[in-house]
Amino acid sequence: MRLQDKVAIITGAAGGIGFAAAEIFAREGAKVAMADFNVEQGEELARGLQEKGYDVSFFQVNVADRESVDEMVTNVLSAYGKIDILVNNAGITRDAMLAKLSTADFQKVLDVNLTGVFHCTQAVLPAMLANGRGRIINTSSVSGVYGNVGQTNYAATKAGVVGMTKTWAKELGRKGINVNAVAPGFIETGMTAKVPEKVMAQMLQMVPLARLGKPEDIANAYLFLASDEANYVNGTVLHVDGGIMM
Numbered sequence: 001m002r003l004q005d006k007v008a009i010i011t012g013a014a015g016g017i018g019f020a021a022a023e024i025f026a027r028e029g030a031k032v033a034m035a036d037f038n039v040e041q042g043e044e045l046a047r048g049l050q051e052k053g054y055d056v057s058f059f060q061v062n063v064a065d066r067e068s069v070d071e072m073v074t075n076v077l078s079a080y081g082k083i084d085i086l087v088n089n090a091g092i093t094r095d096a097m098l099a100k101l102s103t104a105d106f107q108k109v110l111d112v113n114l115t116g117v118f119h120c121t122q123a124v125l126p127a128m129l130a131n132g133r134g135r136i137i138n139t140s141s142v143s144g145v146y147g148n149v150g151q152t153n154y155a156a157t158k159a160g161v162v163g164m165t166k167t168w169a170k171e172l173g174r175k176g177i178n179v180n181a182v183a184p185g186f187i188e189t190g191m192t193a194k195v196p197e198k199v200m201a202q203m204l205q206m207v208p209l210a211r212l213g214k215p216e217d218i219a220n221a222y223l224f225l226a227s228d229e230a231n232y233v234n235g236t237v238l239h240v241d242g243g244i245m246m
Helices: 016-027 039-051 066-080 103-131 152-175 197-204 215-226
Strands: 007-011 031-036 056-060 085-088 134-139 177-184 237-240
Touching: 007 016, 007 066, 007 103, 016 031, 016 039, 016 085, 016 215, 031 039, 031 066, 039 056, 056 066, 066 103, 085 103, 085 215, 103 134, 103 152, 103 177, 134 152, 134 215, 152 177, 177 215, 215 237
Parallel strands: 007 031, 007 085, 031 056, 085 134, 134 177, 177 237
Antiparallel strands: none
16 A cells, blocks of 8 residues: 555545545555545545545644644644645635636635645644655646636635745755645536536637546545655646646
8 A cells, every 4th residue: 555554634625636535545545634624524524434444534624724723733643643644635716807806705715725735734844844754745726827717816826836835845855855736627526517618618628638637636646746656756746637738
């Protein structure tokens, strides 16, 4: 198993890509802390994995709130004794054209998608430094690379995630902590389910593979970066997008 006895925190684990990652990590031997704001759905999904024999637990967290993040990390350490892997997967959208984008919606997306990544990474850092090793995997997006109509806030956060990833890779690499990011393209999740059919058809014309990706496609990229196979991978943004960024 590729993650035998590793302890992994996965944020945004109560659905979509986060849940797919939780299941794949657990199948590969990890002890998985599923972290999400949605308690009811998160606990239900965690129970389902526990019934399959996997070592998973659910921890409520609001990544935009530093006290909530610190409490979650303390609880994970109390339950498992260490943290080997952090997957900063939690994210939201509040799409609008620039002229109609409210300051509240701009700030809300920044709070979760950017500040939340900072909160979680800084909170797990002491445990990883004490171990002398760790893996931090951040979730960016192709929108953060080439921009996207109606996503000023989302694109800004995902571009910011790339900048933080590369900065932390330089700061923490010598301390045994690898920091990388995954940039998904159009993935079959609740976010893309809200996209109008006409817009989706236009989006798919940009994808050389001519289809949406699956949550498992991103989860498998997380798995690679968390595994020993990626021991010499640091500061990389892995594009999993069907070829959009060629």
